[in-house]
Amino acid sequence: MAQSPITPRLADFAAWYQDVVLQGDLAEPAEIVKGCMVIKPNGYAIWELLQRELDNRFKATGHKNMYFPLLIPQSFLKKEAEHVEGFSPELAVVTIAGGKELEEPYVIRPTSETIIGHFFAKWIQSWRDLPMLVNQWANVVRWELRTRMFLRTTEFLWQEGHTAHATHEEAQEEVLRILDMYAEVAEDVMAMPVIKGMKTQSEKFAGALRSYSIEAMMQNGLALQAGTSHDLGQNFGKAFDVKFQNKEGQLDYVWQTSWGVSTRLIGGLVMSHSDDKGLVIPPKLAPVKSVLVPIYRKDEEKGAVLEAAHRMAKDIGAEVDDREGQSPGAKFFHWERRGVPIVLELGPRDLASGGIVLKRRDTGAKESVPQSELKACVETVLQTIQQDLYAAAKQRLKDNTVVANSIEAVELILGDVTAEKGGGKFVMAHLKDDPACDAKLKTFKATVRCIPQLDEYDGSGKCLVTGETVERRVVVAKAY
RNA sequence: CGGGGCGUGGCUCAGCCUGGUAGAGCGCCUGGUUCGGGACCAGGAGGUCGAAGGUUCGAAUCCUUCCGCCCCGACCA
Numbered sequence: 001m002a003q004s005p006i007t008p009r010l011a012d013f014a015a016w017y018q019d020v021v022l023q024g025d026l027a028e029p030a031e032i033v034k035g036c037m038v039i040k041p042n043g044y045a046i047w048e049l050l051q052r053e054l055d056n057r058f059k060a061t062g063h064k065n066m067y068f069p070l071l072i073p074q075s076f077l078k079k080e081a082e083h084v085e086g087f088s089p090e091l092a093v094v095t096i097a098g099g100k101e102l103e104e105p106y107v108i109r110p111t112s113e114t115i116i117g118h119f120f121a122k123w124i125q126s127w128r129d130l131p132m133l134v135n136q137w138a139n140v141v142r143w144e145l146r147t148r149m150f151l152r153t154t155e156f157l158w159q160e161g162h163t164a165h166a167t168h169e170e171a172q173e174e175v176l177r178i179l180d181m182y183a184e185v186a187e188d189v190m191a192m193p194v195i196k197g198m199k200t201q202s203e204k205f206a207g208a209l210r211s212y213s214i215e216a217m218m219q220n221g222l223a224l225q226a227g228t229s230h231d232l233g234q235n236f237g238k239a240f241d242v243k244f245q246n247k248e249g250q251l252d253y254v255w256q257t258s259w260g261v262s263t264r265l266i267g268g269l270v271m272s273h274s275d276d277k278g279l280v281i282p283p284k285l286a287p288v289k290s291v292l293v294p295i296y297r298k299d300e301e302k303g304a305v306l307e308a309a310h311r312m313a314k315d316i317g318a319e320v321d322d323r324e325g326q327s328p329g330a331k332f333f334h335w336e337r338r339g340v341p342i343v344l345e346l347g348p349r350d351l352a353s354g355g356i357v358l359k360r361r362d363t364g365a366k367e368s369v370p371q372s373e374l375k376a377c378v379e380t381v382l383q384t385i386q387q388d389l390y391a392a393a394k395q396r397l398k399d400n401t402v403v404a405n406s407i408e409a410v411e412l413i414l415g416d417v418t419a420e421k422g423g424g425k426f427v428m429a430h431l432k433d434d435p436a437c438d439a440k441l442k443t444f445k446a447t448v449r450c451i452p453q454l455d456e457y458d459g460s461g462k463c464l465v466t467g468e469t470v471e472r473r474v475v476v477a478k479a480y
Numbered sequence: 481c482g483g484g485g486c487g488u489g490g491c492u493c494a495g496c497c498u499g500g501u502a503g504a505g506c507g508c509c510u511g512g513u514u515c516g517g518g519a520c521c522a523g524g525a526g527g528u529c530g531a532a533g534g535u536u537c538g539a540a541u542c543c544u545u546c547c548g549c550c551c552c553g554a555c556c557a
Binding site: 151152264297357418 | 555
């Protein structure tokens with residue numbers, strides 16, 4: 001009996017995560033390039049499915065895809081004071097090109113607000129040019145000190161939406177529309193429940209007026225910021241001189257938004273559903289939804305089994321694992337680690353009985369179903385898996401959300417939590433949106449994840465740090 | 481940047497202390513027997529031991545310098 005190549009979650013959650021990503025064949029560290037990874041077919045296929053889900057929604061709401069240069073003149077970053085301060089430490093800069101020192105270095109984009117601001121200024125003159133709704137699928141580079149596959153890599157893939165509007169109200173609507181869209185994809189497609197809310201002033205995007213995010217809870221109780229949507233106000237409009245003439249004939253700066261989700265979502269997906277046996281992928285994002293493993297002993301059986309296997313697999317769109325020289329057992333483990341939602345087993349026994357064995361990846365439950373009902377069965381089970389994964393994640397979020405009424409209580413709950421040991425919670429506490437509060441939490445490495453849009457608790461109360469009355473409880477947690 | 485670990489066939493590692501013909505398991509190739517939860521037998525291919533310099537008759541092993549990667553913290557989607 002071979003030993004599992006996957007560290008159990010309870011032993012070391014961070015090691016488990018790495019093992020699952022590697023064994024699930026999602027990605028591997030590039031090694032030759034610091035902090036970067038190679039996304040492998042099984043991982044990239046998930047990204048493509050996510051892209052499709054998101055892209056369809058962007059287009060349905062009037063956004064158009066564009067592509068902007070990877071390299072940005074260094075001076076652009078400096079035009080917005082907060083922005084340059086926020087991003088400077090993590091910039092990769094190109095100083096030599098074509099064998100010559102550049103007069104002005106280029107930065108490799110960490111995000112594209114600045115270069116897009118430049119072009120918006122060129123393209124926008126009138127209120128008739130607004131709203132301008134742009135999205136870009138791209139790679140970005142942020143020289144992070146600490147990287148983890150998918151969750152934080154030096155280079156990562158994402159989409160960044162950039163829009164310009166005539167009024168602040170319109171921009172705010174856009175910001176929240178996108179936030180809702182992100183939450184819908186997270187919950188309905190990824191089966192990953194999220195909390196929608198606003199970031200505190202200390203946690204907001206560098207250069208934004210306000211930032212909103214969706215926050216998910218991983219199995220170790222740590223929070224993962226799964227998507228952000230920023231109300232940029234007129235900050236970038238002013239920095240890049242993006243002016244338009246309104247209906248009254250007056251000049252005004254545009255109101256901008258930006259928003260993004262990244263390949264980090266795949267990390268969230270892994271840490272939401274997978275188990276000690278490996279990857280578990282919700283059916284809507286599974287590159288392979290079902291695999292049929294044929295079983296036979298003798299050559300006489302082989303022909304009949306393979307014929308039936310291919311016929312049935314074709315009918316339901318399953319892949320047949322007819323690799324020679326691998327025992328069925330080895331194949332079961334193979335697909336289990338890769339998170340395929342349904343594995344079907346078909347052997348002489350089934351041919352005789354007219355049944356076929358269907359195994360669910362999430363629960364491990366095995367049942368024999370009549371071959372004639374296979375198609376309907378697979379459909380139903382896939383839907384059930386999708387729902388059950390969401391329900392389980394939702395329940396876990398609920399079970400691990402607690403209320404605290406003093407800063408000591410918050411520290412007691414979160415103080416010892418680490419990504420490795422787990423035990424994290426979402427702590428609902430009354431805290432003012434004040435840098436002093438963020439700083440206080442930082443002493444034990446916790447952060448305000450967001451100020452929830454929806455108050456599911458007891459309304460207003462006194463801030464645990466300043467004593468001032470605040471409207472509602474905020475989500476405090478340790479985060480990735 | 482601080483702490484820790486590691487660079488030896490594709491992968492995981494042993495060998496280094498005490499210098500003397502480069503090893504194991506897994507994987508891979510060939511043939512055969514197997515096949516309802518990680519099969520077995522036989523044969524085979526595959527390595528300038530991270531790099532440079534030094535000590536030595538002789539270096540994977542000792543010395544010096546450098547490079548890289550991973551993990552843990554501070555920074556962050």
